Amino acid sequence: MTIDESLLAHAENMELFACAYAGTGHLPLDALESRGVAVTNASGVHGPNIAEHVVGAMLTFTRKFLRAGRQQSRREWRHFQAHELQGSTVTVVGLGAIGQAIVERLDGFGVETVGVRYSPEKGGPTDEVVGFDDLHDALVRTDYLVLACPLTDDTRGLLDAAAFDTLPSHAVLVNIARGKVVETDALVSALRGNHIRGAALDVTRPGTPAGGPPLWTFENVLITPHMAGHTPEYYSRLADIVAENVAHVTEASSYDDLRNQVQ
Template sequence: MRDYADELAARLPEYTVSLARTPDAERALVRAAPVVTGNDIDRDLLDRAESLALFACTFAGTDHLPLDALAERGVTVTNASGIHAPGIAEQVLGSLLTFARRLHVSWERNRRGVWRHVQSTELKGSTVTVVGLGAVGTAVVDRLAGFEVETIGVRHSPEKGAPTDHVFGYDAIHEALARTDYLVLACPLTDVTRHLIDGDALATLEPSSVVVNVARGPVVDTDALVAALRTSGLRGAALDVTDPEPLPADHPLWTLDNALVTPHTAGHTPEHWPRLASILADNVRSLLDEGGSTPLENVVQRG
């Protein structure tokens, strides 16, 4: 984080305040800053931000922010959408190949020194359904291009088309699930997508299917998922996000051999900080452009 903040400070002196590097005693700087960046900004700090024009959230999701208060103050909000996509997409591919080639089984036997044949399958010829076709979902589809798989996209507005072989709306998700070997969840958490993958959805999938969740934990009904994994109603699940999160040490997901859990780190590579700095730097230049000819990137809410 410090490398990113130092780079940004060098490029944009005296204009941007990063909450990631600003200790409590120095947060008075926020009072005069036109741009503030960080994971969050609380209402007390926002009340002191008299000159704030842009809050650049370093997360892709902004549902945790006081968006109503920011709107009341005329502050534009941007997010970090897209900066994590390459890393997350690579982890998705790793998860798909892990289950296709059953590498997790070989790894477990390797730890015990057991030389025993593992019957794997091929990703080729399977159907991969990607729910959510934003930056992450699109990056996943792009990386599947060389694997000779059929792809299905599920999105809020299917009339927009998709880079997949087929596209469905959320209202037809069961039709997509019935054709799915690998289900990748890369959608935002909304009223529509909360528990989108519930017991009924999991029952629609073939027992040989695998679920990969890099979206948000509550997109999946955790209890229903655990039940499906325990009863062979599902071959496996790779979860970079969970509900609850963090996942308690005594949670049953930790005990399942067919569940791979990572602590919400799929997109956390060193490369995402330079990407974030580039977006922020371009947006600051746009604010400084009095003619307003350059639009802001990644706008979530205009002030």
């Protein structure tokens, strides 16, 4: 959703724009700044819900729930071998609020965690933090790869054919970032060639039977329609941010030092 800059001319008294998303790339920030409008985002409100989605996706592949569902639909009682999450290495690309929430919820599963971020010197909650220059060194020892980074010029197509070649064949991809962080053709090739064990995709366009990437057809792909962050509690957390900022403005008579202030 974008905001037409011409609409701002009708909001003469607006002093605060509380964005309902973590990203603000769709906003006319320069125009808002020129009008003296403070802008806040919803950073942090996605953490608990998306982190639970990621853990659920990982357990789905670890315990082979996709296969269990197929067997149940056929009323087929046949034993199969599942695995354990414990002892796995989970690489999380992006250590913002969502990435950190994911790592926190993995703490009790006995996994090793590797964080990948632009500024590794800042550290993070993972057992190890590396920069994007060392991405392939992290991928080669990854069992579960979680993408939780923003879409930028640097991350667009980050997971290309070379990255899938580097990942172990038993690795699972979980993408809750943006679809374009992954090169779809490279992903399809990796799945077809059994170069990865599977993928959980919340932010992809899987195509239709008439055309497009055939991701619908893979039994080792879990597709959700960009709903990892959609829970009723999301709006409660968003309202808490707005209420806190309104209270601050009332008490301080200032639009500076707001929570999640972008500008």
